[in-house]
Amino acid sequence: MTAEPVTAPDQRHAGGRRPGENTTRAEILAAARTCFAERGYDATSVRRIADAAGVDQSLVHHFYKTKENLFLSALEVPVKMPDAIAGAVPGDRAGLGERVVRAHLGLWADLSVSPQMLIMLRSAAINSQAGEVLREFAAESMRAALADVVTGETAGLRVVLISSSLMGLAMARFVLELEPVASASVDEIAAELGPALQTYFDPPDEP
Amino acid sequence: MTAEPVTAPDQRHAGGRRPGENTTRAEILAAARTCFAERGYDATSVRRIADAAGVDQSLVHHFYKTKENLFLSALEVPVKMPDAIAGAVPGDRAGLGERVVRAHLGLWADLSVSPQMLIMLRSAAINSQAGEVLREFAAESMRAALADVVTGETAGLRVVLISSSLMGLAMARFVLELEPVASASVDEIAAELGPALQTYFDPPDEP
DNA sequence: GTCTATAAATAGATAGAC
DNA sequence: GTCTATCTATTTATAGAC
Known part of the structure; x- marks a missing residue:
C-alpha cells in the first residue's frame, strides 16, 4: 500500500552548481531550540532533535559535530x-x-x-x-x-x-x-x- | 506525609538479632541529597550516589527501589x-x-x-x-x-x-x-x- | 544486608554507501 | 547531502550467591 517512493521526481540542476543554501542546517537548529527549551540539555537526545527536524540523526552530527556544540549554537544570545x-x-x-x-x-x-x-x-x-x-x-x-x-x-x-x-x-x-x-x-x-x-x-x- | 522513621539512635533489643536499624539507608539518603543538590536529577547516576555513600549500587535499589523514588525522598521538604x-x-x-x-x-x-x-x-x-x-x-x-x-x-x-x-x-x-x-x-x-x-x-x- | 554478575535499554558518535 | 548500519559506553534495574 505504500506507494512507490518515486525516486526524486526530477529537480535536477542541470549544469548549474550550488543546490542553493540548504535550509536543513537551520531547520535542525530551530528544532534544537524547541527541544532544549522544553526539556533542557540532558533530557533532550540528539535523536529527538533529528525527529523534530524530520531528518536523520547522523545529519545532526554532520552539521554540528557534537551535541554540546549544537547546544551552544542554540543558546547563542542575540545582541x-x-x-x-x-x-x-x-x-x-x-x-x-x-x-x-x-x-x-x-x-x-x-x-x-x-x-x-x-x-x-x-x-x-x-x-x-x-x-x-x-x-x-x-x-x-x-x-x-x-x-x-x-x-x-x-x-x-x-x-x-x-x-x-x-x-x-x-x-x-x-x-x-x-x-x-x-x-x-x-x-x-x-x-x-x-x-x-x-x-x-x-x-x-x-x- | 510519609515521615521517614528517622532511626532512633538507641533503642536496644537485648538478645535479639537485628543488628539494629542499620544506618546504611540513611547514609544513602544523605549521599543522594548531596549529589542531587550538586548536579540535579539527570546528571546524578545511581552509581555515583552509591559511591558517595560507600556502598554498592544494588543496595541503593534494595532500599529505595527506583531512582525516582529515591529522588522524592531526597526532595522531601521539612515542615x-x-x-x-x-x-x-x-x-x-x-x-x-x-x-x-x-x-x-x-x-x-x-x-x-x-x-x-x-x-x-x-x-x-x-x-x-x-x-x-x-x-x-x-x-x-x-x-x-x-x-x-x-x-x-x-x-x-x-x-x-x-x-x-x-x-x-x-x-x-x-x-x-x-x-x-x-x-x-x-x-x-x-x-x-x-x-x-x-x-x-x-x-x-x-x- | 551486602555483594557479583548481568540484563535491557538508550545514549552519543562514526564509517561508508549512494 | 542524506541515508543505513553499527560501535562503544553508560544507564537503570534485577537475579541470585553468600
Whole structure:
C-alpha cells in the first residue's frame, strides 16, 4: 500500500552548481531550540532533535559535530537583549522600575529571542555553560545597561538584585508557570513589580 | 506525609538479632541529597550516589527501589519551611520586608533544610516533580504564611511576586553564585532587598 | 544486608554507501 | 547531502550467591 517512493521526481540542476543554501542546517537548529527549551540539555537526545527536524540523526552530527556544540549554537544570545534593557533607561526617574519590567517582558514576547532565554533559564541550574551565559547577562550586561541610573556605594549589589528579581519573575511565569503570575497581564505585573524595582533606583539611604 | 522513621539512635533489643536499624539507608539518603543538590536529577547516576555513600549500587535499589523514588525522598521538604516565613510576620509593619528576607536566608543557613531547597531549585526547571513541590511552596505555603499582611485586590499576585523575588535571590546566590550577591552578608542583602519587598506589604494604591 | 554478575535499554558518535 | 548500519559506553534495574 505504500506507494512507490518515486525516486526524486526530477529537480535536477542541470549544469548549474550550488543546490542553493540548504535550509536543513537551520531547520535542525530551530528544532534544537524547541527541544532544549522544553526539556533542557540532558533530557533532550540528539535523536529527538533529528525527529523534530524530520531528518536523520547522523545529519545532526554532520552539521554540528557534537551535541554540546549544537547546544551552544542554540543558546547563542542575540545582541539585542542588553540593548532592550538599556532602552528603558531614558525617561523620568520615577517610571524607571516599570519601564525595566516592561522591557524585560518585551524580550520574552519577542520570538526571536525568547527561545534562547528559555533554554538559558531552564538549563542554567544544571549546565555550566548555560550558567555562564546567564551569569554574564545578569551581571555584566545588566550593569552596563543600568550604570547611569543605579548609583551609590552598593550599586553593584543592587544591579544584581534587579537581575535576580527579573530572573525570579521569569522562572515563575515562564518555567514554573505559577499562577496568578503566569497569566497576569504585562500591565498588572508592571504595576506591582515596577515599584519594587524602583527602590533600587532610589535607595532609601541616598543623601 | 510519609515521615521517614528517622532511626532512633538507641533503642536496644537485648538478645535479639537485628543488628539494629542499620544506618546504611540513611547514609544513602544523605549521599543522594548531596549529589542531587550538586548536579540535579539527570546528571546524578545511581552509581555515583552509591559511591558517595560507600556502598554498592544494588543496595541503593534494595532500599529505595527506583531512582525516582529515591529522588522524592531526597526532595522531601521539612515542615518547618513555611513556619519560618510565618514566623517573620509578627512585629512592626515597616520591618516586614527585612524580616521576611532574613527568615528566608535563615532557612538557607539551616543545614537540615538547605540541601532539600537546593535540590528543589536546581531541578525544578527540568524535573516535573521538583517543579510541583516548588510551586506548592512558592504559592500555597507562602500565601498561607503571609495572608494576614498581604491584602488588597492584587494580594494573590503580590504574594507570588514575593516568592519570585526570593526565588531569584536564591538562584543568584546559591545556584549561579553570582557576585556580589553570592558573598554579600545577610545584613547587606536584607538592607537592599527588604525595602523592595516592603512595597508589596504597603501597596502604593492602598486607600 | 551486602555483594557479583548481568540484563535491557538508550545514549552519543562514526564509517561508508549512494 | 542524506541515508543505513553499527560501535562503544553508560544507564537503570534485577537475579541470585553468600
